[in-house]
Amino acid sequence: MEAATAARRAAIIGTGLIGQGWAIVFARMGWEVRLYDVNAAMLAEARALILQQLRELETQGLLAGADAIVDRVQTAASLQEALAGADYIQENSPEQVQTKRQLFSELDALAEPHAIIGSSTSSIPASQFTEHLAGRHRCLVAHPVNPPYLIPVVELCPAPWTSPEALARAREVMTSIGQKPVLVRQEIEGFILNRLQGALLHEAFRLASQGIASAEDIDTTVKDGLGLRWAFMGPFETIDLNAPGGIADYCQRYGDLYQSIGATQGECVAWEGALVDTLSDERxxxxxxEDLPARRFWRDDMLMRLMRHKQSNGDNHG
Incomplete structure (x- = not known):
């Protein structure tokens, strides 16, 4: 994949799976990347793991020059060193408000004045950990999907005080590195993706708890049914194409049905106890x-195949 922008620098703070994924996303598009993690052991192995994944992407024909790409990724001995010269910063700390508040205090104090600071948080609105900052106007959520180098959607969710300029620059950065930014217009727990995923999961747990279907058959319904359409179009486009007169016609035909179904979905089934034990036993x-790690590699291989297919049909994201 050709670099789309002139060399710029990104700082990746936290080098777990998401941090490694972000490093790949930036470096493959020509950015210089600096990695930092308070866990020295994790930081020490991050670059080798990134190279391993880059080589797999190269084997799959999804990029060229894995060794040259990883040369753009370097580790930093301190947070200050990682942030020096960075145009964009991506934070990947644990999902704990206090941890993020403390880390963002340091990031805001040490970052270049022009740098945008994004958080990979999957559920916590930025207002909960940036309100106290002098530079809170340049902070926002940039929530990826794992792994971000294979799944391009990034949810951009500003805090009430995030400036329009910072949001616009964050969108430009994400677009320039091959991601697909979507705007969450108002802060809400879980943003868009996890709320949609959660709605489906709650119904899946409910169906299982009532003995309506097995975990395997519920999974099959999604992967060999809904998921085939959802790989290339969303829920609104799906129903727009499922009635002769489009979405308004669909709503007129089936609105009462879904209202009736929705009335039975008010209470969430607890994800605990015997239900979880039963689902775990079935899975x-x-x-x-012992086969979980191998199956995860299989998942990534399937995502790479899907990405190649989408790229061959003109989708240049990722």
């Missing part, structure tokens, strides 16, 4: 625990 009978 482990289908996939033993």
């Amino acid at each position: 482990r009978s289908l996939l033993p625990a």
Whole structure:
């Protein structure tokens, strides 16, 4: 994949799976990347893990020059060193408000004045950990989907005080590195993706708890049914195409049905106890625990194949 922008610098703070993924996303598009993690052992192995994944992407034909790309990724001995010269900063700390408040205090104090600071948080609105900052106007959520180098959507969710200029620059950065930014117009727990995913999961747990279907058959309904359409169009486009007169016609035909279904979905089933034990037993009978790592590699291989297919049909994201 050709670099789309002149060399710029990104700081990746936190080098777990998401941090490694972000490093790949930036470096493959020509950015210089500096990694930092308070966990020295994790930081020490991050670059080798990034190279391993880059080589797999190269094997799959999704990029060229893995060794040259990883040369743009370097580790930093301190947070200050990582932030020096960075145009964009991506934070990937644990999902704990106090941890993020403390870390963002340091990031805001040490970052270049022009740098945008994004958080990978999957659920916490930025207002909960940036309100106290002098530079809070340049902070926002930039929530990726794992792994971000294969799934391009990034949810941009500003705090009430995030400036329009910072939001626009964050969108420009994400677009320039091959991601697909979507705007969350108002702060809400879980943003868009996890709320949509959560709605489906709650109904899946409900169906399982009532003995309506097995975990395997519920998964099959999604992967060999809904998921085939959802790989290239969303729920509104789906129903727009499922009635002769489009979405208004669909709503007129089926609105009462979905209102009736929705009335039965008010209470959430607790994800605990015997229900979880039963689901876990069923999943482990289908996939033993020792085979989970191999199945994750299979998942990524399937995502790479899907990405190649989408790119061959003109989708240049990722």
